[in-house]
Amino acid sequence: MARTLITAPSSARRGEAVTLRVLLQHPMESGFRVGADGGLLPRDIVRRFSCSWNGERVIAVELFPAIAANPYLEFSALALDGGTLDFVWEGDHGFQHREQRSISVA
């Protein structure tokens, strides 16, 4: 099971830019490394990450084999309405992981 560390405020002032930070536990196996048996280890990476705020896309990221294991991303978004933050990671072999956080805006 994938683990995540998400740093997001639970409340914000309207119009404030909030910083969102996400860290996902994932091996990001590049597909170029050789295993103990001499064969290539099959690629297993996270390919897409996206974050939406009340269903509206805030950021969409493509990830590639050269990115290190346990990818960390930091971005910011303008707090306009309170609601739900939706974080989604998708990757090879049907990997999908979703996390949600609620945020209130005053």
Place this chain on the structure above:
Amino acid sequence: MKAWALALLALVGLAAMAQPLPDGRRSGFEFMGESTQAMQRDDALNPGMLWVLEGESAWSQPVGAEGRSCAGCHGDARRSMRGVAARYPAFDAALQRPVDLRQRIAGCRQKLQPQAIAPGDEPLGLALEAFVAFQSRGLPMAPPADPRLAPARERGRQLFQQRLGQLDLACSDCHEAMAGRRLGGSPIPQAHPTGYPIYRLEWQGLGSLKRRLRACLSGVRAEPFAWGAPQWIELELYLAWRARGMLLESPAVRP
């Protein structure tokens, strides 16, 4: 209205976690680059915290026929496990030999749950060790003055100074005589085990002190001891004593 985003890179600068001691002993933290230091200081950035979280859920997860969890006996780890990691390796009265933190946890789980933890760096043992060690972060290393540990610690000291492998190098040849200088492009630290288990960038994962010592042994082209060999604990005992009073950083980040 539109929510919009701006990807940005920011490093949070907090006060340094480790300070050099007046006797010149310095944590490996001080030999690292600024960006790696920033990664360790910030828990939202430190990937070692993922294992700490995993250990936290394993701590309260009931296992075995009787459904026992670590929390069932030890309660809140933030209180019960505070300072524990700083005292290990310690003498195990039942086994009549010194054990490190991982062996202590594995022994406890084996006896009471029962659930076997495989030797070597397997995920459950690492996660629990990281979680327990995390409770002692910021506390000084306090190796026990138990006289039963003295012979093993002395053997550890001898091992530290014994030349090994095809390169015929002792630990002390690099980590004492050459500490602060460079091997290839990398600074040679003083080999204080203050941050284990560590998230090592080279490993892209968390690893134990034993794994680090194995890497050093194969580095001097010596054959590493077997996983359960007493030599590891003897070295760990000596290293812990050498680093007494230095602050624990678990889970540390190292290059």
